[in-house]
Amino acid sequence: MVDLVECWCNREKNHRQYHNGNYHAPNYSNFLSFTHTLIIAIYSLLVKKNMEKKWKILDKIDESLRVQFPEINDVVLQLLYNRGLTDQAEIDDFLSPNYDEQILDPYLFKDMGKSVERIFQAVEKKEKVVIYGDYDADGVCSTAVLYYTLKKIGLDVEIRIPYRDVEGYGLNEEAVIGIVHYEFDLVITVDCGISNKYEIDILNKGGVDIIITDHHQEPVERPKAYAILNSTLDDSGYPFKKLAGAGVAFKLAQALIFEANKKGIGDNLCVGWEKWLLDLVAIATVGDMVPLIGENRILVKYGLSVLEKTNKPGLKLLVEMAKSSFMNTVDTQLIGWRIAPRLNAAGRIKDATVAYDILTTEDQSKINELADFLEDNNKQRQAITDKMLKEALGQIDENNKDKVIWAVGDQWAEGVVGLVAGRLCDRYHRPTLVVSKRGDIYGGSCRSVIEFNITEAMKNCGDVFVRFGGHAQAGGFQVKGKKNFDKFVKEMTKLANDQLKDTDLRPEIAIDAEIRLIDVNWELWDELERFEPFGEGNEKPLFTISKMKIEQSQLVGKDGKHLRLMTTQTGNAKIYKLIGFGFGDWNDKIKQGSYIDVVCEIDVNEWNGNRELQLKIVDLRLHEK
Numbered sequence: 001m002v003d004l005v006e007c008w009c010n011r012e013k014n015h016r017q018y019h020n021g022n023y024h025a026p027n028y029s030n031f032l033s034f035t036h037t038l039i040i041a042i043y044s045l046l047v048k049k050n051m052e053k054k055w056k057i058l059d060k061i062d063e064s065l066r067v068q069f070p071e072i073n074d075v076v077l078q079l080l081y082n083r084g085l086t087d088q089a090e091i092d093d094f095l096s097p098n099y100d101e102q103i104l105d106p107y108l109f110k111d112m113g114k115s116v117e118r119i120f121q122a123v124e125k126k127e128k129v130v131i132y133g134d135y136d137a138d139g140v141c142s143t144a145v146l147y148y149t150l151k152k153i154g155l156d157v158e159i160r161i162p163y164r165d166v167e168g169y170g171l172n173e174e175a176v177i178g179i180v181h182y183e184f185d186l187v188i189t190v191d192c193g194i195s196n197k198y199e200i201d202i203l204n205k206g207g208v209d210i211i212i213t214d215h216h217q218e219p220v221e222r223p224k225a226y227a228i229l230n231s232t233l234d235d236s237g238y239p240f241k242k243l244a245g246a247g248v249a250f251k252l253a254q255a256l257i258f259e260a261n262k263k264g265i266g267d268n269l270c271v272g273w274e275k276w277l278l279d280l281v282a283i284a285t286v287g288d289m290v291p292l293i294g295e296n297r298i299l300v301k302y303g304l305s306v307l308e309k310t311n312k313p314g315l316k317l318l319v320e321m322a323k324s325s326f327m328n329t330v331d332t333q334l335i336g337w338r339i340a341p342r343l344n345a346a347g348r349i350k351d352a353t354v355a356y357d358i359l360t361t362e363d364q365s366k367i368n369e370l371a372d373f374l375e376d377n378n379k380q381r382q383a384i385t386d387k388m389l390k391e392a393l394g395q396i397d398e399n400n401k402d403k404v405i406w407a408v409g410d411q412w413a414e415g416v417v418g419l420v421a422g423r424l425c426d427r428y429h430r431p432t433l434v435v436s437k438r439g440d441i442y443g444g445s446c447r448s449v450i451e452f453n454i455t456e457a458m459k460n461c462g463d464v465f466v467r468f469g470g471h472a473q474a475g476g477f478q479v480k481g482k483k484n485f486d487k488f489v490k491e492m493t494k495l496a497n498d499q500l501k502d503t504d505l506r507p508e509i510a511i512d513a514e515i516r517l518i519d520v521n522w523e524l525w526d527e528l529e530r531f532e533p534f535g536e537g538n539e540k541p542l543f544t545i546s547k548m549k550i551e552q553s554q555l556v557g558k559d560g561k562h563l564r565l566m567t568t569q570t571g572n573a574k575i576y577k578l579i580g581f582g583f584g585d586w587n588d589k590i591k592q593g594s595y596i597d598v599v600c601e602i603d604v605n606e607w608n609g610n611r612e613l614q615l616k617i618v619d620l621r622l623h624e625k
Helices: 031-046 063-068 074-082 088-095 112-125 137-152 173-181 197-205 245-263 273-287 294-308 313-322 332-349 353-360 364-393 417-428 454-459 482-499 522-529 584-588
Strands: 054-057 129-132 157-160 186-190 209-214 227-230 405-410 432-438 441-447 465-470 474-480 508-511 543-556 562-569 572-580 595-607 610-622
Touching: 063 074, 074 522, 112 186, 112 209, 112 227, 112 245, 129 137, 137 157, 137 186, 137 245, 137 273, 137 332, 137 353, 173 197, 186 245, 197 209, 209 245, 227 245, 245 273, 245 294, 273 294, 273 332, 294 332, 313 332, 313 353, 313 364, 332 353, 332 364, 353 364, 364 405, 364 417, 405 417, 417 432, 417 441, 417 474, 441 454, 454 465, 454 474, 454 482, 474 482, 522 595, 543 572, 543 584, 562 584, 572 595
Parallel strands: 054 508, 129 157, 129 186, 186 209, 209 227, 405 432, 572 610
Antiparallel strands: 432 441, 441 474, 465 474, 543 562, 543 595, 562 572, 595 610
């Protein structure tokens, strides 16, 4: 089974030697066909024949809005309205993003001033400082953002990224005891720390200051850190709540560079130097699936431009390796489908420090070895994920009426349980928890549907956790002892059953607008391009088109798994092409002259120097008269 890209299934989230074996030149031979095969796999997974989808067309704009903006195409105005954009300033900011005008002041964070002051104290006194990161793409990019920044202002730092399987997420007791023992003065966390009250108490007792930069939800009891920069906290002072971990780290970098310029210190530091970090911020923001709205939209849009001309040689190689004849544009798809998964794979299978190293080293021979290592890790991750998914599917009783799905395996790779949970959640559209049992320790990841906040639910499961945390639709946890785990299963299952008792859990397709075939033209396409970058919270627009007449139907692709249709619509004799990846079985259900309704994306097909508009099928049904 072809591996699905982890960024669409997963939202979770030491400096050691990576030389554990021989290295070989990167294998480019399968890159050209990878994207095409990947698209097939995604659609074949999501389009389940036993999981009929609900089509929900979003509320139409009212006449008053149309009168207010007569110059805007009705379809475009509907798309803006669907994204909550209804006044001129919001629309202008969205369609014409401007970094200098729209980026927020980092000092809006309540603790930013004291964080900056403490770090410059470390610079002046040449204190020992460690950046403590996380092992996913967001974590390693966040670590690199602060590494480059602190290095630029003259502070030598050490890096600590934990082993996922051995140490788990965030700070751990052994790590902080070591930090105290080696007499570090300051710890700065990135993409973690808000859930580590116990470990931070150890640091405080050992006389080590800690600055937390994180974006995960606040735990029941907040740690007593020197300073906390976390945009999700109600009292953070920061108005935008959806930053990724690297987004928060970047705000600290902004403030530090601003202060360094005021003080006249730094290594060839110029105003705005921090913009060169936006390539890392873009990867982390897309890879962590935070909403691409507000400030995140600015960070990613400009980050993509920086990524195209990145000054980081290892990242430059990753970008070139990720490109193919099917995907050669530096955009959110290239990040989400090709770049972030390789960075994530390092921490899932072996050591995330490898991913950090390729983002920061300048030694070209070392970079080539690191790239090869990441590619090998990614292949191992694919194979392990497929094996675990098969074992997990064998545990699931599809007749079980519970609203939550559990799968537990002895010694399952904890770095992959989140991917398996994501696939099962996509397949069954139920909250899903996948657990690796190692002795009496149960470590797992959970994924959920939008109707059920999985992290809030864990807060209501009692005092059973060693640790837990996450977001509304994704989280991680560790439980010690079978008694505690059984209680967790019982409480979580009850919570899900009660809360989702009367909920229709069929997957829903949110459709932006109903259009006619005649609306599909290059003028509309030009307007749709202004909505980029697409991602979580700003998905590629979906349209429904009803009662299209089949003029021709044929199977395409190597194994005939895909469907190509030629269609017309009453009142318009022009023939339009539709492509449906993974919809080949529909060829036997339709015939020339029959009518269909589709949910689709408007896309461009480029071949042999030609460009043509085409519709990519997302869902399909026969038209009911």
